[in-house]
Amino acid sequence: MKPINHVIERARTHPMRIVLSEAEDLRVLQSAQRVSDERIAHVILVGNTARSRQIAAAAGLDLSGVELVDPLTSPLGPALCQSLYELRAAKGMTLDEARREALKPLCFANLMVRLGHADGTVSGAVHATADVVRSAIQIIGVDPSFKLVSSFFLMLLCEPFHTLKGSLIFSDCALVVDPDAAQLAGIAIAAADSAQHLLLDQPRVAMLSFSTSGSARHAAVDKVVEATRLIRQQRPNLDVDGDVQLDAALVAEIAERKIEHSQVHGRANVLVFPSLEAGNIGYKLAERIGRAKAIGPLLQGLRQPANDLSRGCSADDIYYVIAVTVVQAQAAQAAQTAALELEGRS
Known part of the structure; x- marks a missing residue:
């Protein structure tokens, strides 16, 4: 189905x-x-x-x-x-x-x-x-559990040519332009809750970056690293990897080589983008080139x-x-x- x-x-x-x-x-x-x-x-x-x-x-x-x-x-x-x-x-x-x-x-x-x-x-x-x-x-x-409203897309990979099949949550691709570390952590937690409700699977969160496990040094990477720390502090039972590149988030063999203590093991079902620019481009690439079905933008963080x-x-x-x-x-x-x-x- x-x-x-x-x-x-x-x-x-x-x-x-x-x-x-x-x-x-x-x-x-x-x-x-x-x-x-x-x-x-x-x-x-x-x-x-x-x-x-x-x-x-x-x-x-x-x-x-x-x-x-x-x-x-x-x-x-x-x-x-x-x-x-x-x-x-x-x-x-x-x-x-x-x-x-x-x-x-x-x-x-x-x-x-x-x-x-x-x-x-x-x-x-x-x-x-x-x-x-x-x-x-x-x-x-706004739901008192969250400090901001963000968005996500439900991305469906169900065509015969899709090697990765199933559903993914992409967030945030429509609302928050340049979240700081605390906001990015809030977006990720909201997206994990969205995954819990919709995917019938435990959320596995990848905090995306152009760096994996500190392979690059930049303020943009520092933001993702700090957001990941905040998530683990607020939701210690949530599986999350960050900073992580897209291939290490989705391919188990690459995750094994690049991430020493991975919680997601290349099986992410929630992809959190570091900025709206990245998220918007990412979901449209998946939709237009990867031919994934994109449902959304859906809102999260409301009462x-x-x-x-x-x-x-x-x-x-x-x-x-x-x-x-x-x-x-x-x-x-x-x-x-x-x-x-x-x-x-x-």
């Missing part, structure tokens, strides 16, 4: 409520019907309901299994507006501004997640990444799942991101339940 099919099957075992804020885009409507028909998620479409139905009818789509919410007429509107005002008043937002902003589909969708009316959200087919991420951070908020799409995405891309968002929401729900049980025993 292809790796993404494992994600889809896991999503189907416990569908979560996923809200899509671009309800007038045909690709979003196509993916919404498919996800609903396959019972992967309970889909909520936020936008102009009449326009959504019109576009769906013209395309022969059946949205009978999808919940349609128009912010202008929804009974949720007043509570969501008040919540936004209370959240942003200290930043200077007035009640009138909150009323206007909350009724915009992107903001409305994130407020639904914040207030528990949905379990996760997917946007970006129409909205720019900067707008999607800003709204998610401001409304859904609840909110994921971005490329504006050039296909309906299939949206479908896959919704499935991943469901699995992330399942993990968030399980963590919340465990925390409440622990609190009840204390």
Whole structure:
């Protein structure tokens, strides 16, 4: 079974409520019907309901299994507006501004997640990444376990010609431009958690560099070495190698020659890039030349799942991101339940 099919099957075992804020885009409507028909998620479409139905009818789509919410007429509107005002008043937002902003589909969708009316959200087919991420951070908020929101790609290697098969996490390839050592450690830990939730395998982290085990001396290498030290301090049970070159991260024979006390042994499934420049180039090389399937950018470090799409995405891309968002929401729900049980025993 292809790796993404494992994600889809896991999503189907416990569908979560996923809200899509671009309800007038045909690709979003196509993916919404498919996800609903396959019972992967309970889909909520936020936008102009009449326009959504019109576009769906013209395309022969059946949205009978999808919940349609128009912010202008929804009974949720007043509570969501008040919540936004209370959240942003200290930043200077007035009640009138909150009323206007909350009724915009992107903001409305994130407020639904914040207030528990949905379990996760997917946007970006129409909205720019900067707008999607800003709204998610401001409304859904950063998970207190992390200090920043970062991104990752789920890279799928499942073609017959791929000698390395399976799934890899690439991080950060879309958000944090030049992380310092502490930020890089946080990105790596978040990416390891993402791997734990999605790959059904123990995370094995490679902190990538142009150096392996101090073979080169440079401030850029020092950053990776320090980040690796911080990871081991914060997550002593996490397998991590760094500084490490890509070949030593993925090829056991090379790792054996280059790394004296390796924890990953050339079997990394989480690749952490030292900068956004390296990460963005890396995932696009894997996608365009290596013909890996890239799903993302997916966000990590938020209180609840909110994921971005490329504006050039296909309906299939949206479908896959919704499935991943469901699995992330399942993990968030399980963590919340465990925390409440622990609190009840204390």
